Amino acid sequence: MLGPQQSFASPGAVNVIGALLEQRTGQQIAANRAWRIETALKPVLREHGLDTLDQLIARLAGERHGPLADAVINALLNQESSFFRDAGVLEMVAEAALAIQAEHPGRRLRVWSAGCSVGQEPYSLAMLFEELAVSRGLAMPEIVASDVCPQALVRARAGRYSQFEIQRGLPVRRMVSWFDSENGEWVVRPELAKRVQFRCHNLTRDPAPVGKFDIVLCRNVLLYFSASVRRSVFDTLHAATRDGGLLVLGAGETVIGQTEAFRPSDRFRGFYVADSGQASLTRAAVR
Amino acid sequence: MKTCLVVDDSKVIRKVARHILETLNFTVREAGDGREALDSCLEAAPDVVLLDWNMPVMTGMDFLRALKESGIAQKPKVVFCTTENGMAYIRAAIEAGADEYVMKPFDRETLQSKLQIVGVA
Ligand SMILES: C[S@@+](CC[C@H](N)C(=O)[O-])C[C@H]1O[C@@H](n2cnc3c(N)ncnc32)[C@H](O)[C@@H]1O
Numbered sequence: 109m110l111g112p113q114q115s116f117a118s119p120g121a122v123n124v125i126g127a128l129l130e131q132r133t134g135q136q137i138a139a140n141r142a143w144r145i146e147t148a149l150k151p152v153l154r155e156h157g158l159d160t161l162d163q164l165i166a167r168l169a170g171e172r173h174g175p176l177a178d179a180v181i182n183a184l185l186n187q188e189s190s191f192f193r194d195a196g197v198l199e200m201v202a203e204a205a206l207a208i209q210a211e212h213p214g215r216r217l218r219v220w221s222a223g224c225s226v227g228q229e230p231y232s233l234a235m236l237f238e239e240l241a242v243s244r245g246l247a248m249p250e251i252v253a254s255d256v257c258p259q260a261l262v263r264a265r266a267g268r269y270s271q272f273e274i275q276r277g278l279p280v281r282r283m284v285s286w287f288d289s290e291n292g293e294w295v296v297r298p299e300l301a302k303r304v305q306f307r308c309h310n311l312t313r314d315p316a317p318v319g320k321f322d323i324v325l326c327r328n329v330l331l332y333f334s335a336s337v338r339r340s341v342f343d344t345l346h347a348a349t350r351d352g353g354l355l356v357l358g359a360g361e362t363v364i365g366q367t368e369a370f371r372p373s374d375r376f377r378g379f380y381v382a383d384s385g386q387a388s389l390t391r392a393a394v395r
Numbered sequence: 396m397k398t399c400l401v402v403d404d405s406k407v408i409r410k411v412a413r414h415i416l417e418t419l420n421f422t423v424r425e426a427g428d429g430r431e432a433l434d435s436c437l438e439a440a441p442d443v444v445l446l447d448w449n450m451p452v453m454t455g456m457d458f459l460r461a462l463k464e465s466g467i468a469q470k471p472k473v474v475f476c477t478t479e480n481g482m483a484y485i486r487a488a489i490e491a492g493a494d495e496y497v498m499k500p501f502d503r504e505t506l507q508s509k510l511q512i513v514g515v516a
Contacts, residue, residue, distance in 0.1 A: 190508070271480070271498050275505040279512050280496040281489060289482050 121161035125149070128168065128177065129184050133256050134312035134341070135332045137184070148183045155179070182259040186332070189225040191278035192232045193327070194359055197378065201323060202236045204354055204376050206246055208322050217249035220321040220348060222311060223329030224253035227264030227304070228277070231296055233325075234303040235282055252317060254309035265306050267296030311341045316348035324349050327358035335366070342367035349382040356380075397515050398422045398441040400471070402432040402458065404450040408499075412445055412476070415503045419516055429453025433461050440469045443515045446493075448477035448484070459491050472513040476501065 122145055126137045137145065149161065156176060158164050168177055192198055205217055221230040230253035240246035255261055274283060274294040287294040309317065311329065324345055330338050345355060346369035355363070355370050356379055363370040363380050370380035399421040401412045413423045424441060426432035430453040432444065444462075448455040459473060475488045476497040485496050495509045510516035 272502065272505060275498060275501070276508050277512075280485060280493075284482060284485055284489070289480070292480070 118162065121165055124165050124168075125161065125180065125184070128172070129181060132177070132181055133185065133310065134334075134337045135185060136334060138332070145184065149180065152176075152179045152183050178258050182257050185257055185260075187225045187257070187260055189228045189328075190276040191228045191274075193229065193277060195277070197327075197356065197359075198232055198236060200376055200379070201233065201325070201356060202240055202246075204323060204379065205237065205249060206240065206244060207375075209246060216247060217323070218319065218321045219249050219251050220317070220324045221251065221253040222309070222324060222326040222345065224255050224260075224264060224306070226260050226269075226273075227253065227267060227296075227306070228269075228273075229253070229325065229327070230264075230304045230306075231267065231286075231300060232277075234300050235286055238300070238303070248303065249322075251304045252307060252321070253304050254307045254317070256308070256310045258308060261306050261308055265301075267301050269294045311344060312337055314344075316344050320350040321348050321353060322350055323354045323356065325356040327356065327361070330357070330361055339367055342369050346370065346382055351382060351384045353382050354379045355382065396420055396422050397443065398424065399510075399515075400424045400426060400432060400435055400441040400444045402426045402429065402444060402450070402455070403447040403476070404428055405447075408447070412506075415506055416445075418503070419507055419510065421516075429455060429458030429461070432458050433465065436462060436467060436471065437465065440467050441471050443472040443474060443510065443513065445474050445476045445497075448475065448479045448488075456487070456491055459488075459493060463492060472515055474509055474513060 122142050125145055126142065129135055129137060146161065149164065153159065153164060158167065168180070171177060208217060219233060221233065224230050230251050233251055237246060237249055241248050253264065255264070270293060274287065283294065286297055286300045288297060307317070326345055330341060333341060342363065349355060354373060354376060369383060371383055373379040373381045399416050401409050401416070401423060403409050403412070404427050409425050413425065416423050424435060426435050428450040433453070446455045446458065455475060455477065462470070462473070472494045473492070474495040474497055475493045476499060478499045480498040488496055494513045497505060497509050507516055
């Protein structure tokens with residue numbers, strides 16, 4: 109049996125690839141998962157006619173930002189997602205949207221899905237909001253969705269899902285209402301697609317998008333950031349959030365002990381509220 | 396523990412479904428067609444029925460209609476599980492009262508997710 113020990117990758121090669129990923133995305137590869145690099149990169153090697161990771165690194169040295177580097181990043185990032193992931197959390201986002209609208213009538217809500225992978229999260233939000241527009245008079249919020257990975261965004265914009273992807277988490281009634289079937293795949297209908305604006309955005313590098321958001325979701329993204337990167341990402345998220353706006357993290361993620369920019373919400377359990385003027389304090393404390 | 400009745404004329408499919416359902420902590424019963432399934436439901440209603448479409452004796456659709464008219468007090472949830480993956484079939488199933496729909500082939504995660512959606516897992 110081929111174990112992780114009999115790899116064709118030198119430890120040096122693994123380090124270089126790990127460094128590229130961290131530099132481009134802030135994501136760290138846990139030491140006990142380093143052996144997975146090879147498995148993940150095999151299709152990329154094959155596609156580019158390369159035999160070993162060392163050859164790959166030689167090629168990358170010349171083109172750190174080309175399509176090859178993008179393909180490597182795409183292969184290494186954990187992009188797992190599903191429709192209505194943690195459905196109860198999304199229901200609460202919907203309630204929060206209604207509550208904010210009631211407090212600020214006439215304002216068009218803005219929602220940011222940061223680290224949106226191939227689009228299940230923002231499309232789930234769009235479906236929920238569309239339903240609330242009909243049933244409870246929600247004015248359709250603006251939904252911005254972003255990811256660091258260009259390939260993920262291509263797929264997200266296309267809104268095309270395999271039979272396995274479409275069946276994970278998506279109730280069948282919503283599936284037939286919002287998707288068309290095309291040669292065994294399921295494609296999001298234009299009327300839903302137009303509700304989401306996709307953008308390339310790197311949480312560890314790029315400044316917060318312009319304009320403040322009422323609700324920011326950043327779920328299952330922060331997990332593999334180092335503590336210091338995470339802290340600065342919280343500052344970016346804070347800069348993007350309206351005073352009193354809400355931050356939603358993944359199950360098992362928290363701001364507690366990591367930043368003073370957000371505090372737990374009393375009203376929406378598990379959500380966090382942006383504290384006014386706290387981000388700069390955090391930054392000062394880090395220096 | 397919840398009970399799931401697996402209705403499929405293929406023994407292999409029933410076996411695969413049983414295996415997955417048992418790992419999800421279900422008590423599993425089996426039926427080879429709609430008629431057997433109806434009898435089984437009349438004897439003791441399960442929490443959920445995993446229902447194939449094309450079967451001899453009584454099809455999934457006919458079973459669904461018969462179940463509706465059977466007067467069983469605690470109606471089980473019904474999840475179609477079929478290779479009929481076209482939009483027209485899916486719409487017809489929803490119209491006839493199916494709660495969820497699984498397109499074959501399926502895996503553990505698909506099944507678990509659909510059972511969660513109907514509130515039995
Ligand atoms: C595990 S997925 C989570 C998707 C979705 N939020 C969910 O919870 O289902 C994490 C996503 O974060 C993205 N990501 C990783 N590092 C990022 C960064 N520095 N900036 C923006 N997105 C990043 C990855 O490309 C991936 O698509």
